[in-house]
Amino acid sequence: MSLAVRFQHIVKEFGPVRVLHGVDFALEPGRVVGLLGENGAGKSTLMKILAGYERPSGGQLVIDGAERRFASARDAEALGIVLIHQEFNLAEHLTIAQNIFLGHERTRGWLLDRAAMRQQASRHLEQVGLDVDPDTRVADLIVAEKQLVEIAKALARNARLLIMDEPTASLSPGETAKLFALMARLKADGVTIVYISHKLDEMEAHTDEVVVLRDGKFVTRAATKDVNRQRMANLMVGRDVSDMFQPKRLVTADAQVALRVAGLTVPGWVQDLDFDVRAGEILGFAGLVGAGRTEAFEGLFGLRPKRADRIEVAGQPVRIRAPRDAMLHGLAYLSEDRKGKGLHLDMTLAQNLTMMTLERDAHPWLDVKGGRAALDAAIADFGIRLRDPQCTARALSGGNQQKLALAKYLRTNPRVIVLDEPTRGVDVGAKRDIYALIHRLAAEGRAVIVISSELIELIGLAHRVAVLRGGRKQAMLGPDQLTEETLIAHATDTHH
Amino acid sequence: MQPTPTTKPLTPAAWPAVARLLTHTKGLGPVIALVLLCVAGALMNPDFATFDNLMNVLTRTAFIGIIAVGMTFVIVSGGIDLSVGSMAALIAGVMIVAMNALATGANAPSALAIVVLGIALALAFGAAFGIAHGFLVTHGRIEPFIVTLGTLGIFRAVLTWLSDGGALTLDFNLSETYGPVYYQSVLGVPIPVWVFALVAVAGAVILNRTPFGQHVQAIGSNEQVARYAAIRVDRVKMLTYLLLGVCVAVATILYVPRLGSATPTTGILWELEAIAAVVVGGTSLKGGAGRIMGTVVGAILLSVIGNLLNLTSIISVYLNAAVQGVVIITVAYLQRGRR
Amino acid sequence: MQPTPTTKPLTPAAWPAVARLLTHTKGLGPVIALVLLCVAGALMNPDFATFDNLMNVLTRTAFIGIIAVGMTFVIVSGGIDLSVGSMAALIAGVMIVAMNALATGANAPSALAIVVLGIALALAFGAAFGIAHGFLVTHGRIEPFIVTLGTLGIFRAVLTWLSDGGALTLDFNLSETYGPVYYQSVLGVPIPVWVFALVAVAGAVILNRTPFGQHVQAIGSNEQVARYAAIRVDRVKMLTYLLLGVCVAVATILYVPRLGSATPTTGILWELEAIAAVVVGGTSLKGGAGRIMGTVVGAILLSVIGNLLNLTSIISVYLNAAVQGVVIITVAYLQRGRR
Amino acid sequence: AEKVTLGVAIPTATHGFTGGIVWWANQAKKELEAANPSLKVIVKTAASTPEQANQVQDLLAVNKMNALVILPLESASLTQPVAQVKNKGVYVTVVDRGLTNPGAQNAYVAGDNTAFGRLPAEYLAKRLNGKGNLVVLRGMPSTIDNERVNAFNAEIKKHPDIKVLDAKYGNWNRDDAFKVMQDYLTRFKQIDAVWAADDDMAIGALKAIEQAKRTDIREVFGGAGAKFAVKKVLDGDKLVQANVSYSPKFIYDAIKMTANARLKGEALPARTIIPSVLITRANAKDFYFPDSPY
């Protein structure tokens, strides 16, 4: 029942821009294939073509020996090809059950069979380990839960070929583990799986073979057992990527406390959180999804209601009622949701980049030239890969959007910068760039707070890591306590 | 993009139940406002609370209410229709002209047959106008606001031209036959109220219990997602306008026997009333979600305000519109928690 | 210490020029329509192309045009204002009442002083109404459509009450002093046209060349992202309504000397005209992006249609509105490529 | 003779009465142009005051009119614009609603709004024998409506036993009149007569009474002599036994008078008042024009 797929010289152009330059390779049935490539390499585009969401500009798609042209995703689904999108593809106003069956509603006569849909939805939610009422509106879910709904939606389609485009980018370790168990079951049932991720350890552990794309071209394929993480990274980037993390610089004891927070409470999320961070220090925040890390900082920055006993910036007590107060005090918070909160997808890159500093740079009219110059500089400095600097942010690949968002927030020249999941969905090369940037920011004397679900990242970067669980600070771990085991133990309350 | 909710209960066991309760109370804003208004009305004037007055109010709500039910679909799908008032007027005009013409022929059909033909004609025109709107919006890719602003002028101009600027009046004999459609009661309840109830129930079922209704909501919520789910977006949008066109026709079919005439002022500002009913009822103009029952309550609420103002003389007549404005804003304020 | 990198820019020499050209052609839909219409006009009636007629058209466009410039800001930020027509009427009424009252006192100030005071009063009222809208929309969290539908009724009702249902007429002497504001020309161009040009240029500069304008666009494009980018969303929205209120006041200041009176029908349907000008000019009602110059062209286009219909008598008078409807839809169709 | 270009500026046809105005204006144009090759009549309809001001401007700037017949949408608002064209040598005849500055017009032709209000009051007072309850449906808030209602009230005041229960706006519109009348019927158990102040509104009121099957009402008095209302008077309707003339035909008369006078180079009398007359069964046939839309 598995599907065999062959890409024959697939070309894809968006207007004048060619993003796939004739891709040739085959997917053998019944295997788990990891698809690797830098941000913007064309992985998502190729898979959208396979699943019928995009039409190729040239080349053929051969499935089980027959050439196919899909008019829509429905045609691909009829053959059992199902794609879990990298971007959420859910109607926010509808419930989970409605989303899962959107376009495939079960009916009894003319009317919807809501009971059956609810029941089946519950079953699929259970399979992906999401314990939420299927009648919940998707708008009321958090990012990770939406991701699980996306997976449940794919399960409801009875896939023979399942494509997962970075499904774990926003999942915590526990949920990720459940997902891999699910993948193993599907594989045992004979489902072919294409798995896209920038988490190379997952690639190593859960794929049978890897295929590497670079700049819209097929580079190589290899059995997973024959390549290690290092080799995968090098194949993707096309050059040697080693030493992801630089050595940590010492924070001198007399360094000023840049931010001190005491008794921060965000109703419903966080209780009595205390922490401080010094100039030049990198402070990590660890915790499971739902631990309240994001909410803590959204509260701190005036993005949701909060109380705090005391907030000090550089020793001075301050009040923060709105994000602008925070900005004026030299604080910056880069959200984990870069599409919904980080970037104006329909505005140009230069507009996005300069959005927070317009007032500072205006004299009194906008500095349009300066904005363009700043964009050129940011493109070079942050290694943003793009084809047309006049395009809107939507046209950038995910990793490049992240770099642009970082550049945007850094233009405010913050004293304390909070990065929420800064490397989510970012390729290894870019990850390394971002890590180097974080080091540089600290070296410049800024305080950096990194919220991350990737423990390796926290261990490699941070001087100290705060662990949150259920909205409370569970531990503050110093340099000598930073191991994956301790972090997990504190995050899951199995530390005794 | 929907903003993430600001608060959320932490206990996993409790929250679905609470959430469901909230979903149900959320829609109560207009209902509470309506109840308050009715209590106030009954206190101010005992005649307000009589069955006859209630039926009068419901009967006159029927036109706008039926149109508003159709409008709910269009708005939920992310569209809008400004032309409904002139569309109703033009359909009324066409109906009257056609029926009169049929009645004057040498071997004219029976009055009943003519009325039935007239009704069929009205439905056909409503459907055709709806399809035209849908076509311009989907294939022409023109904003619905502009399309229907344009047809608003066109429909009314054609009616004015048909009627030479005066009134088109239904033949007296036909009026006699047709009149009961508006004036008759069944089980004590006037026919327009029955029809209104029927349309409302049908609308609610279609919106919430059929795949089409789901698709309408999905398109309004996120058109891209709907496209990805292989929903025939253009077809569904077209159908929402068609549905609205038919609702306008049904409203007109009830309207014509009331006064038996159409003039260039027929239906003026009905679009604003219908849209206001929809929005007061809790449907967002941004699309994505809506409640037919909210719309029905909204339409009744707006009628009741007018009725109360007529039944009392506390306020200067000049200020009637101000009272309506204040009530509309207040009701919207009461239910603003949602969004 | 400055984290923003200052490395050498990658200068691919060609792209800015090409991009700029593209940006400019995008907006040409309405301009082309306007040119076509003008050519047709000149062919049908040679008097159309005279300087006097041109000035007449521009002068009468000034009211709606100025309001439409303010409306562009509100629409770009994702809002809407249905009340502008009644707001203009009420401001006119208040102005006239106040000026007449000042003129009848025992030791009344000079007519000039009274006119200046009246103008100041109009601006103050416009600003106050705008702030009230902004407040209800931001702090009250009520949909702008509903807020301004409500105030539409309220403003007009208050005017009707002020005027006892009749007309408020400016004192004759004041009219003499104030008249030139509308009827005078400077360098051959009537004052309203100068004011319109000024407002348009100021609007374009504010929207495209100031931080505030960018913030307006950012909020319309995605409010959540704007909030996270430390933009004071409520304040900016408030300012857009304030700006519109002031624009309405400016339009009213030009309107009063023209007709010298305010009645309960003053300004009826101006909101639709202003919104139509904005949308015909290429601004989407969904917000996020808009062009002031498009709005200006849109407003002129709508006036020219009316002017042409007045200049020719090919079509039955009853069908004027139909012609306008057809032209609006056609223009929208011509520029639908965008988005 | 000199070429005459006659501009006619009137309101858009939005209800029966204005519909009649437009029809009669076009009627005059047809007849006059057929009879006089050197005469051109241009009819313009406007929905709002500024639009009408624009039209007056355009008629002069572009159509080069030398005579104007205008039925202003608003007296006060159009005084300035009309004065402007008169100053440029256009002969101006104002119809129905006089300008606030009579210097802005050469001639004035009008119906009698005072009589429009006074005659029904006199008639109803007599019909009710000076005792009873009245309800009133007003038009739209405007100067004309005020004139009529004031005249009506002034006359009714002379009869202390006649009570006006309430007067609400029916907006010269059948639908609104229907609703308001329905609610009057709910509210007042004894109504002796209705002054609907316009024949369109009278239709709405009649339908509401018919629906409520009320028998206390003895008379529904409309106004302006619409053909269907005059027909009812002719036919001896139970509720509609009288009307007051206020025919849109005065626009026809004004256009004809102005055109003929201008063709001969003469002036019109400064004021021509076409009297409003009480229409009863006796004289109804003189006011019945079956071809007019009104």
Ligand SMILES: Nc1ncnc2c1ncn2[C@@H]1O[C@H](COP(=O)(O)OP(=O)(O)OP(=O)(O)O)[C@@H](O)[C@H]1O
């Ligand atoms: N709709 C579009 N219009 C224009 N360009 C596009 C569009 N979609 C994708 N691209 C471009 O195509 C290229 C490939 O994008 P794609 O999303 O396939 O990359 P990816 O390999 O999935 O990257 P990531 O790892 O960041 O998800 C990118 O340069 C992107 O900017």
Ligand SMILES: Nc1ncnc2c1ncn2[C@@H]1O[C@H](COP(=O)(O)OP(=O)(O)OP(=O)(O)O)[C@@H](O)[C@H]1O
């Ligand atoms: N009891 C619960 N029932 C259902 N969902 C829960 C519960 N507790 C927590 N969650 C989900 O976990 C989410 C928290 O994730 P969120 O991202 O907001 O927090 P976080 O600590 O910043 O985690 P991360 O940054 O790793 O995503 C909550 O929004 C919530 O929906």
Ligand SMILES: [Mg+2]
């Ligand atoms: Mg991708």
Ligand SMILES: [Mg+2]
């Ligand atoms: Mg988080």
